[in-house]
Amino acid sequence: MTARPRGHGDDTPEPERQQDSPDGEDDRDGDDKSPGRSGNNEGGESGLAGNQAVLGRVAEQGRAHRHRNTAGTDPASGTGLSATSDDDVEFSAAMSRYDQLGAEPPIVNIARNDSEFTDDGAHTLLHHGPDVTLRRAPTGRTIEGRIYGDDPWDHPETRSYRWTDHTTMNREINRYVRENWENIRNDLALTLRHKGGFDARHRVGEGFYNKGMHGAGPREAEYGATSLVVVRIKLRPGSDPPLLFIDSAYPSGLL
Structure with a gap:
């Protein structure tokens, strides 16, 4: 399994990064309240390492775990079998999602993605x-x-950016998904969502940041280009098999 999202791109020097205040664009969009798993591997054991540990435990118990009876009798010994625990059910569901998501990363078209979801x-x-x-x-x-x-x-937001063009947008999002699919797959199986970021090392977007007293003073929009990207991916609630979609993917002034 990959340890963290990988950067990619050419050797063009990266634009100067803006030292924005902590509240960034889209931080308050939607209900993304769970601990994020970004390029910085936030969360320690509760992040990627914790996800891998949980999936490893499920794998050790075996995929037959999903087919255990909730209660019954062992025909060999005649002794009763205990009811499946909540943990068993949770691990089984996570493993099922992991299997169904598959080893091959999906190819995303953002126009179709946004229309469908x-x-x-x-x-x-x-x-x-x-x-x-x-x-x-x-x-x-x-x-x-x-x-x-x-x-x-x-x-109002501290930072606000748009993609330079549709080709760059689709290419960079799909490259991120392809290069980090195992991390994404783990997160979606366990938490139904994934958040990550990377530096493309070339211009991908343009926009503004609030330079007014580092976000604390009167608002003053300053124009700038950026090579940084944040990607948020979710599963449609209740979908079976799981349906993955890009919740939001955007150029950012800060990761």
Whole structure:
């Protein structure tokens, strides 16, 4: 299993990283409250290592674990079998999801992804697509306007970026999924979600950060390009077999 998401790209010097305040773009979007598993391997044992330990335990117990009777009699000894524990059920479900997700990473098209999973919260193009207007305007959704919380944004953000173009967006998201599939697969099997980030080492997006007193003072949007990307992936609740979708994938000023 891979130990952490891998960076990739050419040898172009990376843009200067903005020292933004902790609250970043999309931090409050959706219900992503679980400990994230990003390129920094946050969470220690509760992160990737913990996931691997749990899946390892499931594997040791064997896939036949999923087919155990909840109660009954051992025909060899005549003794009663104990009911399957909650842990058994949880491990069995995780192992089933892991198996069903498969060893081959999926190929994602963001336009189709966002269309199919709009009701599940997918919003890469809506918030970060290359067709979102860059500069602040009196009406309509804009990347700069998000710094100020302009309508229709429901709150201001410290950072706000869009993808440079559709080709770059799809290529970089699929490359991340392909190079980190085992980590993603583990997270989705156990927690139904994955969050990671990487440095593409070339320009992937443009946007703004709030330079006003490092986010604490009057808002002042500063333009900049970025090579950093954050990817959030989820499973559709209740789907069987599990349906994976990109909740949001966006250029960022900070990982």
